[in-house]
Structure formats: structure tokens, C-alpha cells
Amino acid sequence: MPILKTFKGGVHPAEYKYLTDQAPIRIAKVPSQVIIPLQQHTGAPCEPLVAKGDKVRAGQKIGDAKAFVSSPIHASISGTVSKVAKHPHPLGQELPAIFIDSDREDNWMEGIGPVRDYSTRSPQELRGIVREAGIVGLGGAAFPTHVKLTPPADKKIDLVLLNGAECEPYLTSDHRIMVERPAEVAEGLRLIMRILGVSRALVGIERNKPDAIAALQREFSAEPFIEVVEMEVKYPQGSEKQLIKVLAGREVPSGGLPFDVGAVVQNVGTALAIYEAIALGKPLIERVITLSGDGIAHPSNLLVRIGTPLRDLIGECGGIVGDLRKVVVGGPMMGLAQYSLSIPVVKGISGVLMLSRDNVEIVEEGPCIRCGRCLAVCPMRLSPSLMADAVKARDIASAEACHLLDCMECGSCAFVCPAKRHMVQWIKYGKNEIAAKRQKK
Amino acid sequence: MSTEADKDTKDEATEIPNLVVSASPHIRDGVTTRQIMRDVAISLIPAGIASIYFFGYQALLVIVTCILGSMLTEAATRKILKRPHTLADGSAFVTGLLLAYCLPPSCPYWIGIVGAASSIVLGKELYGGLGYNPFNPALVGRAILLAAWPTQMTTWIMPRAQWFGRLDGVTGATPLTALKLHGQTTPLLDLFLGRVGGSLGETSALALLVGAAYLLWRGIIDWRIPTSFTLSVFLLSATLGVDPFFAILSGGVILGAFFMATDYVTSPITPKGKLIFGLGCGAITVLIRSFGGYPEGVCYAILLMNCATSLIERYTQPKGYGIVPARRRPS
Numbered sequence: 096m097p098i099l100k101t102f103k104g105g106v107h108p109a110e111y112k113y114l115t116d117q118a119p120i121r122i123a124k125v126p127s128q129v130i131i132p133l134q135q136h137t138g139a140p141c142e143p144l145v146a147k148g149d150k151v152r153a154g155q156k157i158g159d160a161k162a163f164v165s166s167p168i169h170a171s172i173s174g175t176v177s178k179v180a181k182h183p184h185p186l187g188q189e190l191p192a193i194f195i196d197s198d199r200e201d202n203w204m205e206g207i208g209p210v211r212d213y214s215t216r217s218p219q220e221l222r223g224i225v226r227e228a229g230i231v232g233l234g235g236a237a238f239p240t241h242v243k244l245t246p247p248a249d250k251k252i253d254l255v256l257l258n259g260a261e262c263e264p265y266l267t268s269d270h271r272i273m274v275e276r277p278a279e280v281a282e283g284l285r286l287i288m289r290i291l292g293v294s295r296a297l298v299g300i301e302r303n304k305p306d307a308i309a310a311l312q313r314e315f316s317a318e319p320f321i322e323v324v325e326m327e328v329k330y331p332q333g334s335e336k337q338l339i340k341v342l343a344g345r346e347v348p349s350g351g352l353p354f355d356v357g358a359v360v361q362n363v364g365t366a367l368a369i370y371e372a373i374a375l376g377k378p379l380i381e382r383v384i385t386l387s388g389d390g391i392a393h394p395s396n397l398l399v400r401i402g403t404p405l406r407d408l409i410g411e412c413g414g415i416v417g418d419l420r421k422v423v424v425g426g427p428m429m430g431l432a433q434y435s436l437s438i439p440v441v442k443g444i445s446g447v448l449m450l451s452r453d454n455v456e457i458v459e460e461g462p463c464i465r466c467g468r469c470l471a472v473c474p475m476r477l478s479p480s481l482m483a484d485a486v487k488a489r490d491i492a493s494a495e496a497c498h499l500l501d502c503m504e505c506g507s508c509a510f511v512c513p514a515k516r517h518m519v520q521w522i523k524y525g526k527n528e529i530a531a532k533r534q535k536k
Numbered sequence: 537m538s539t540e541a542d543k544d545t546k547d548e549a550t551e552i553p554n555l556v557v558s559a560s561p562h563i564r565d566g567v568t569t570r571q572i573m574r575d576v577a578i579s580l581i582p583a584g585i586a587s588i589y590f591f592g593y594q595a596l597l598v599i600v601t602c603i604l605g606s607m608l609t610e611a612a613t614r615k616i617l618k619r620p621h622t623l624a625d626g627s628a629f630v631t632g633l634l635l636a637y638c639l640p641p642s643c644p645y646w647i648g649i650v651g652a653a654s655s656i657v658l659g660k661e662l663y664g665g666l667g668y669n670p671f672n673p674a675l676v677g678r679a680i681l682l683a684a685w686p687t688q689m690t691t692w693i694m695p696r697a698q699w700f701g702r703l704d705g706v707t708g709a710t711p712l713t714a715l716k717l718h719g720q721t722t723p724l725l726d727l728f729l730g731r732v733g734g735s736l737g738e739t740s741a742l743a744l745l746v747g748a749a750y751l752l753w754r755g756i757i758d759w760r761i762p763t764s765f766t767l768s769v770f771l772l773s774a775t776l777g778v779d780p781f782f783a784i785l786s787g788g789v790i791l792g793a794f795f796m797a798t799d800y801v802t803s804p805i806t807p808k809g810k811l812i813f814g815l816g817c818g819a820i821t822v823l824i825r826s827f828g829g830y831p832e833g834v835c836y837a838i839l840l841m842n843c844a845t846s847l848i849e850r851y852t853q854p855k856g857y858g859i860v861p862a863r864r865r866p867s
Contacts, residue, residue, distance in 0.1 A: 467758070477857075
């Protein structure tokens with residue numbers, strides 16, 4: 096057996112992908128109300144372009160910002176704007192959002208749908224379409240895609256990496272997209288390459304998705320410069336920096352961007368969204384999410400409108416079973432626990448986990464016994480226990496010297512810690528302290 | 537922008553009370569401190585059986601008094617210091633067991649109790665408990681006993697002297713003492729199996745290696761410290777003209793390299809640091825044996841290297857992903 100590509104460190108959590116990896120993507124019911132936060136991306140929040148009482152159609156732009164690092168938002172259903180108000184956001188605070196009450200007609204903006212000819216569009220025009228469609232990285236980080244498609248003039252980009260790793264347990268949305276819509280994903284990748292003027296691409300998929308690997312290999316069989324690479328199953332392989340290391344053998348410098356090593360990474364879901372925006376004129380108003388866990392009757396992959404409240408999705412999946420104790424937006428390793436089911440699906444959410452009491456443990460933090468497991472698994476090759484110690488002692492300078500800011504909070508250290516230390520919590524706290532300190536200066 | 541209160545989220549019928557909101561990750565693997573301690577205790581069982589086989593019930597008595605002494609001392613100390621009880625983490629049990637293994641089987645029972653109390657109080661609790669102690673607690677206990685009661689600590693009985701009855705009539709020298717004072721060598725097979733005098737847990741290399749293999753297989757200990765420790769004893773002894781196999785199999789090298797120097801808390805956490813730590817332990821052991829006043833140096837070698845742990849760590853931090861060291865910048 097060939098030695099599969101992978102990176103140093105990482106962990107092997109139980110996958111639980113069998114719950115949904117064979118479940119075809121179902122189209123969720125159009126909700127009666129959507130709540131569309133003005134901030135669904137990294138960067139400047141949008142300003143609303145509509146006010147209470149306005150009628151909107153699905154696909155209509157309802158918020159935008161002038162800043163380059165930002166992304167517009169669109170109505171995901173047709174209806175009336177009922178209010179613009181603060182609402183619980185998956186990030187854990189109340190943030191302004193546009194509420195749209197459905198007119199139950201699901202009227203879309205004209206021109207969305209039929210495939211159009213885009214063969215003569217310039218890269219600049221294509222990039223503009225991606226921006227106007229409000230596309231952000233759908234793997235979870237929600238970084239505006241047009242920014243990632245605009246390398247600085249002094250950086251030579253020679254490689255596009257398509258991320259189909261989907262290394263978080265439970266999540267299967269990318270997997271299903273690759274299996275069910277490989278042609279569109281492939282065309283999305285070609286468009287990304289065209290925009291960047293790059294001729295070589297690698298598609299990284301973990302070996303637990305053989306059907307996805309086969310599907311994309313078929314798509315690119317006639318294109319020798321696009322290669323599908325089978326990777327070992329290991330978390331966090333889908334992290335941008337780890338993927339670049341695995342596929343290209345390059346290390347993004349500390350504090351730098353993939354641009355610095357000539358690479359651009361895009362998620363398979365993002366590639367699909369890019370295709371739909373350019374070929375169909377469709378803005379990012381719906382996405383595929385995995386709803387899974389032992390707290391839901393029928394774990395599923397759903398195509399949902401952005402802004403759909405979580406509670407509407409529960410009904411789609413047969414309702415809550417057992418003693419539901421935790422609702423996590425994202426995967427179990429990096430996802431955010433929620434306190435309310437009224438939060439809406441935003442662009443960056445690839446899954447929702449409903450965990451019952453059996454899968455939710457509240458553990459007391461014990462003393463570090465210095466076993467070194469966290470060092471062994473840290474994919475960034477940092478010393479998590481030292482960083483956590485420094486933060487705990489409020490010694491922010493030492494924490495920074497340990498490269499706290501290079502930590503991506505993947506949670507591998509806390510996953511293996513026998514003392515059950517709240518490693519990521521301390522690290523997040525330390526990052527906030529560093530940010531606060533810098534702001535003061 | 538309107539700021540009207542958002543009422544409809546509060547009285548939602550589908551809201552779930554008592555949702556747990558905690559930082560990620562939301563799953564963890566099952567390994568706990570207690571399990572690790574249990575594995576260490578399991579790995580020490582073969583050596584314990586060997587000691588009872590060779591030295592009789594007196595060995596069992598030492599083991600029991602050390603473990604009980606260690607656990608009772610920890611319970612009492614935590615109560616006096618008004619700290620939460622920590623017996624459940626299993627570390628006091630392991631400390632007692634390890635201390636017993638480096639005592640002479642013929643030592644009076646109070647030696648075990650005084651040693652266990654010293655290990656726990658002076659070696660661990662005064663520093664703040666498990667995870668904060670700079671020195672291996674069991675070795676602290678042994679070092680104190682050796683300094684305070686040298687006679688009791690260096691009176692050895694020969695293996696299989698008698699199962700029951702008086703033992704003090706059949707004393708002898710350990711292989712290392714025999715070599716140092718009388719220039720006598722011991723057959724390697726006797727050393728390997730444990731048919732020699734010595735501390736009760738360190739005589740049978742075979743039994744210790746069975747336990748060590750278990751720890752390596754379970755991923756509890758890392759190969760680096762034992763390897764560099766034994767390798768440096770082997771090479772340095774050979775250089776100084778001592779039979780290197782004798783050097784490894786005699787005294788406390790195997791017990792020290794696999795069970796004492798690998799103590800998580802008191803050894804470096806970094807991979808490179810572990811190699812350096814083991815090398816230092818081995819080197820100091822041989823230097824004490826060859827040039828020092830004592831026939832054996834494992835205990836002091838590890839304690840001395842414990843002092844260097846944080847220094848070693850400081851200079852062996854892993855090079856992080858994408859981090860370019862400052863000195864490599866072009867000048």
C-alpha cells in the first residue's frame with residue numbers, strides 16, 4: 096500500500112460520518128422567516144440596503160460594504176423586510192440582522208438560473224461576479240473569496256489547491272457535494288484557475304471518501320495538470336496551512352498567507368458556489384449543511400437557505416431525540432456551542448451537531464502532568480501546554496513568545512489531554528488579551 | 537437601523553433549557569491521568585512479583601508499607617493544607633510503589649513509611665501537588681533515606697535466602713558493591729533474571745523490561761529517554777573499561793531509565809529535550825559509579841538532571857510550522 100500523504104501531528108477522533116455520508120442532499124423547506132446577519136464573513140460588516148417594509152426577492156442584494164475585505168449579503172427568500180435588529184449570532188453575541196418574512200411565493204431575481212456563456216469574461220469580470228455574489232470560504236472560515244482570488248501584484252501564484260479533506264468528524268456536506276455535483280465543482284475549480292491565471296491544481300481528499308475521489312478523478316481524467324490526491328484520514332488535514340504542507344510541501348510563514356508560498360486554497364463547496372455565481376448568476380443564498388449527532392432523529396445533509404433558524408431544520412430531520420444537551424455549529428473539534436435554537440444558518444456553517452447527554456461531558460480541569468501529548472499532536476508544532484500555562488499566569492508576553500498567535504485553535508491538544516485541560520479556551524483568551532494590548536498601543 | 541427588542545426569541549416553544557455552552561473541542565479521547573497512573577502501576581507488577589519471588593514476604597511488606605504510607609500522607613497533607621483530595625488520580629499509589637522498588641528488601645518497615653512521607657510531603661505536596669514538583673518524588677524519598685539511615689539503606693540480603701523467618705543473617709553485597717570494593721563480577725544471566733542482591737524492584741531486568749514493553753506499547757512512555765539513558769551508560773562504561781552489559785543490567789539503570797527518568801512531570805516535555813535528558817542521566821550515573829564514593833549513581837543522576845529539565849526545555853522548543861528562526865536571517 097502506498098504511503099499516503101499527510102502532515103506531522105494531528106489526531107484521529109471517531110468519525111461518525113457513517114450517519115450521513117450516504118444520505119443524498121435534501122432540499123430543505125423554504126422557511127417562513129429568515130434572519131440574515133449583516134456580518135457573515137471575516138472583514139467589515141455590511142450596511143443594510145433595505146429598510147422595514149421593503150419587498151425583496153430571493154437573490155436580491157440587501158447589504159453591502161465599501162471595504163475591500165467584506166462580502167455583500169442577499170435575501171434568501173422573497174417577502175417583506177419585517178425589521179433590522181440585533182439577534183443571537185452563531186459567534187455567540189447579538190449582532191444586527193435583517194429579518195425577512197416570507198410571502199410564500201419564493202420569487203427569485205430575474206436571470207438567475209439558465210446557464211449563460213461566460214467563456215469570454217475576463218478574470219477581472221469573473222472576480223467581480225464572485226464578489227457581487229457574496230461568496231465567502233464555505234469551509235468554515237468565511238473569508239471573502241474575491242479577496243483570496245486577488246493576490247498582491249508581487250506574489251506569483253502557481254498552484255491552486257481544492258480542499259475536499261473535510262476532516263472534522265460528523266460533517267459530510269463537502270463529501271456529498273463532491274459525489275453529487277462533481278461536474279460543477281470541477282468547473283468551479285477551472286474558473287478559480289482562470290481567474291488566477293494558474294495552470295496547475297491539486298485536489299486533496301481524505302481516503303475515507305473513495306466515491307468522492309473517484310467522481311473527481313473522472314472529471315479531471317483529461318486534464319494532466321489537475322491531480323486528485325488521496326490523503327490519509329487525520330484531523331486537521333483540511334486546515335489551510337496543513338493542506339498546503341501536505342499537497343505542495345510548502346510552509347506558509349508565520350503571520351503570512353498562502354499567497355506567500357504561491358498557493359491559493361479553496362473549499363469544494365466554495366468552488367460550487369463560484370460556478371453557480373458565474374454560470375447561473377446565482378448569489379450565495381443557500382448552502383449544503385450536515386445536521387447530525389445523536390440528538391436528532393434523522394441525521395441529514397440539507398440544502399438550506401442562508402438565514403434559516405436552526406429550529407426550522409430540526410423538523411426537517413425528524414425532531415429532537417433523547418436529552419439534548421449541546422448544539423454545536425460546525426464540527427465537534429472547532430465548532431461553536433450555541434445557547435439558542437433561534438440562531439440562523441450563516442454562510443460559514445458547514446454543519447450543526449445536536450449532542451445528547453451521553454456525548455456531552457463537563458470535565459473539571461486537572462493539573463498538567465506534562466505528558467507531552469499536546470506537543471506531539473500539535474499540527475503547528477507549538478507547545479500548547481506552555482502557552483496555556485503562560486495565559487493562565489496572565490503572562491501574555493511569554494504566551495506571545497511561544498507563538499500563541501500561530502495557533503489555529505484546532506483543539507487537537509485539548510482532545511488528547513489526559514488532565515482535560517481547557518487548552519483552547521485559555522489560548523482564545525490569550526489571543527483576546529494580545530488584541531486588547533495592541534489596541535491600547 | 538432599528539433597535540427594537542427581539543422578543544420572539546425569548547418565548548420560543550422549541551428553546552431547549554440548560555444547553556451546555558463550552559469552548560471547543562466538544563469531543564475528547566478517553567485517556568485520563570488516572571488511566572495513565574493505572575498503566576504505570578500495571579507495568580510494575582512483573583517486577584513486584586519477581587521481588588517477592590526472590591526476597592520473600594519481606595518484599596511484599598515493603599511494597600505495602602510504602603504504598604499505604606504514601607497514600608495516607610497525601611490524604612493527610614491535602615486535608616491539613618485544605619486542598620481537594622487527589623488520591624483518585626493514582627499518583628500517590630505509583631509514587632509509593634516506585635519508592636518501594638528502590639529500597640532494600642530487608643529494610644525495617646518504618647523506613648518505608650518515613651520514605652513515603654518524605655516523598656509525598658517534601659517531594660510533591662510542598663510544591664503544590666502533582667504536576668508542580670521539580671524532582672521525582674520517589675527518588676527524593678530515597679535520597680533522604682540514604683542520607684539519614686545509610687546503614688539500613690545499604691544492608692542487602694541475598695535472593696531466595698528464606699521465605700519466612702529471620703533474614704538478617706544472610707546479608708551480602710550488591711553486584712555493583714562487589715565490583716567497586718572487591719573487584720568481583722557477577723554472571724550476566726543472574727543480573728538479567730534478578731538472582732542478585734539489591735533494591736527489591738531493580739534486580740530483575742527481565743521483569744522490568746516486560747513492564748517497560750507494556751508502557752511503550754500503550755504509548756505511556758516515549759522511547760527517547762530510556763534509549764538515550766541506557767545508550768549513554770553503555771557507551772561511557774565501555775569507554776571507561778567496564779563491561780557495558782554489566783553496567784546496564786546492574787543496579788538501577790533499567791528501573792531508572794524506563795520508570796523513573798520517564799516521569800512526565802520532572803523530565804523535559806520536548807522530544808529533543810528527552811534525548812538530552814537521558815544522555816545526561818546516563819553520563820552522571822557512570823561518572824558517579826566510576827569516580828564517586830557510591831557504588832551506584834542512578835538516583836542522584838536523575839535528581840540532578842531533574843534540576844536541568846526546565847533549562848533543557850527552554851533550548852529545545854520545537855520549531856513551529858512556518859516559523860523562521862531569527863538567526864537564520866541573512867546578515
